[in-house]
Amino acid sequence: MVDAHYSNPDLAALYDVFNAWNCSPQDPFYLDLVMAAGEALDVGCGTGKLHRVAREQGHRGRLVGLDPADAMLEVGRTERADIEWTLGDLVQGPYDGQAGGPFEAEFDLVTMSGHAFQVFLTDEQTAANLAGARRALRPGALLAFETRNPAARAWQRWTPEHERRVQAPDGRQAWSAHTLERVEGDLVTFSTAYGIQGWAEPGHSRSTLRFPEAQAVNALLSGAGFEVQAQYGFWDRTPLTETSPEIITLARAV
Structure with a gap:
């Protein structure tokens, strides 16, 4: 079930008020990755501000925003029509079925920003969604996400x-x-x-x-066909330590 602050249209309309662009240092971090990718999928995209700004800054490739909450996607749709706004998830793919099943080897980059990774509450859910991300990526392509460090x-x-x-x-x-x-x-x-x-x-x-530890995250990534390229403790690419606020992960599809 999608939380009310994503599925309720009134609350969804407030999302960008509390999450204006550049209110977090995560924004330029992820934007640099998207601008360097030819085709990018943003999982749990919400209102899609990451891809909306990428378009504004000249990204000309395929951009897909994937989210299970249509109220959030509707905000994105009203802002830009040149992004693929897709109701669905990594495991099932688009919910309407019109675009086929789950994505397969279509993207150079998959992002999960805004701590979207933490909505996966069990190893089984996490493994299934990481497998979906791996399936959506071409070999050698990049998965980028963050989760709050439980420490x-x-x-x-x-x-x-x-x-x-x-x-x-x-x-x-x-x-x-x-x-x-x-x-x-x-x-x-x-x-x-x-x-x-x-x-x-x-x-x-x-x-x-869910607040998984880095070791657990890395084991699940390995099991899904990823190799960790880098992990940071903050958005300035500070190395991950026991007391870092974030576990920011870049992983390659192998």
Whole structure:
């Protein structure tokens, strides 16, 4: 099931308000990879801001945004029609079946940005999606994604006291606040409240994310036919350490 903050149209419309381009150093990191790729697939693309900016900056190859939440894709569709917005996932492929089954050897790059990798909650789910990524890539092509380093315990700040406030392009104030519910092994469950000036009531969503360690990630990559090319602890390509906030992975399809 897709979380409400992706499937609810009102909440999906707020996504770019809280995730404006260049609000995170991940944006230029992934953009450089896309601009260097002839054909790129963005998995869990959301509103597709990565590929939208790539088009704006002159990318002329095939760009595909893949997401299981049509409300998010609809935001992308209203912004640009020169990107393939595809409702689906790596395992099943496009949900409408019109484009055939899962992608096969079609891309030079697969990205999973915005911690999309963490929605895979079991080894089985992760392995199946990594196998789908490998199937979608040509031999030697690149998979790029990040997952939060569990040693940094980012969830400790997911409390109402760390409310986030931003200004929408139309000048209205928007806010969001997490409430941590539980931590069970490497699974973290939390709820999020969202609001913007003019709403009578806030919107709510509930999520569970997985925080795998680098060793587990690398084992799953190897089993899916990837070879880790590099891993970083932050977007400036700082080496991964035990206390790094991120596990940023570049892996080659072998």
